[in-house]
Amino acid sequence: MQYFEDISVGETHEFGSYEVTEEEIISFAEQYDPQPFHTDPEAAEESFFGRLVASGWHTAAITMRLIVDHRSDDIAALGAKGLDDLRWRQPVFPGDVLSVRTEVVEKRADHADRGELRTRTETLNQNGDVVLSYVTIPMVARRTEGAESTEDV
Amino acid sequence: MQYFEDISVGETHEFGSYEVTEEEIISFAEQYDPQPFHTDPEAAEESFFGRLVASGWHTAAITMRLIVDHRSDDIAALGAKGLDDLRWRQPVFPGDVLSVRTEVVEKRADHADRGELRTRTETLNQNGDVVLSYVTIPMVARRTEGAESTEDV
Numbered sequence: 001m002q003y004f005e006d007i008s009v010g011e012t013h014e015f016g017s018y019e020v021t022e023e024e025i026i027s028f029a030e031q032y033d034p035q036p037f038h039t040d041p042e043a044a045e046e047s048f049f050g051r052l053v054a055s056g057w058h059t060a061a062i063t064m065r066l067i068v069d070h071r072s073d074d075i076a077a078l079g080a081k082g083l084d085d086l087r088w089r090q091p092v093f094p095g096d097v098l099s100v101r102t103e104v105v106e107k108r109a110d111h112a113d114r115g116e117l118r119t120r121t122e123t124l125n126q127n128g129d130v131v132l133s134y135v136t137i138p139m140v141a142r143r144t145e146g147a148e149s150t151e152d153v
Numbered sequence: 154m155q156y157f158e159d160i161s162v163g164e165t166h167e168f169g170s171y172e173v174t175e176e177e178i179i180s181f182a183e184q185y186d187p188q189p190f191h192t193d194p195e196a197a198e199e200s201f202f203g204r205l206v207a208s209g210w211h212t213a214a215i216t217m218r219l220i221v222d223h224r225s226d227d228i229a230a231l232g233a234k235g236l237d238d239l240r241w242r243q244p245v246f247p248g249d250v251l252s253v254r255t256e257v258v259e260k261r262a263d264h265a266d267r268g269e270l271r272t273r274t275e276t277l278n279q280n281g282d283v284v285l286s287y288v289t290i291p292m293v294a295r296r297t298e299g300a301e302s303t304e305d306v
């Protein structure tokens with residue numbers, strides 16, 4: 001188990017991949033973002049992007065799925081209080097294959113039992129273009145004194 | 154149709170509602186945020202919140218749905234480039250009924266054909282608690298000169 005004390009500023013991780021199908025783009029958008037350029041391939045041809053694109057919230061949700069699958073059980077994560085500077089930089093099209101790159105840019109030990117990180121998160125397509133980026137503020141449990149001595153021995 | 158010129162700083166809108174069921178919380182989380190406190194009511198009892206809570210990305214997606222349903226065809230919206238200061242302020246539990254409040258806090262006419270807004274968005278539960286807030290940066294089409302004179306006559 002990796003605790004707050006075990007995480008270093010500057011550490012990076014890259015992981016993926018997730019193929020985004022047209023079917024999933026439409027299914028997500030019909031439920032949560034029913035705009036024609038997300039739900040209707042024909043109508044999307046008349047839109048700004050000229051073809052069907054994924055909802056930005058869908059791309060964000062896929063990014064979360066990749067993060068959860070990656071970190072699995074190895075970080076004492078306690079959720080995130082929020083995020084800053086979210087930007088949808090490029091559209092996501094059917095057939096795109098997404099991956100995620102994270103970098104810890106700051107550590108803050110705010111509480112006796114847990115600390116806050118600031119983690120730069122970028123979602124990339126198969127061409128290496130960043131399609132989504134944000135800075136998230138995850139909270140990670142601190143190792144207790146007793147557990148720390150055990151781990152250090 | 155409401156164009157960039159028709160929108161005033163300080164204007165607010167309130168709309169909803171959306172009941173969040175346990176079934177939908179679990180279904181969203183199984184696909185995009187498979188952590189036990191989002192997917193497993195029993196395991197969630199042992200978690201920080203003591204019961205099942207919605208994924209923060211699910212709350213954000215529901216907020217988008219409420220916005221799309223509300224604005225429907227009356228704003229010349231061109232999507233959003235991103236958002237700032239997203240904070241998950243309170244957990245969302247099964248049975249909560251969400252609504253949304255927006256306020257235009259800034260207008261920027263960045264381009265000949267469209268302008269950017271900054272819109273404070275808050276998602277509230279049935280008790281009036283803010284569960285999610287962010288500042289979004291929507292783009293709205295400007296009325297063309299020709300269309301403007303037609304509308305003004």
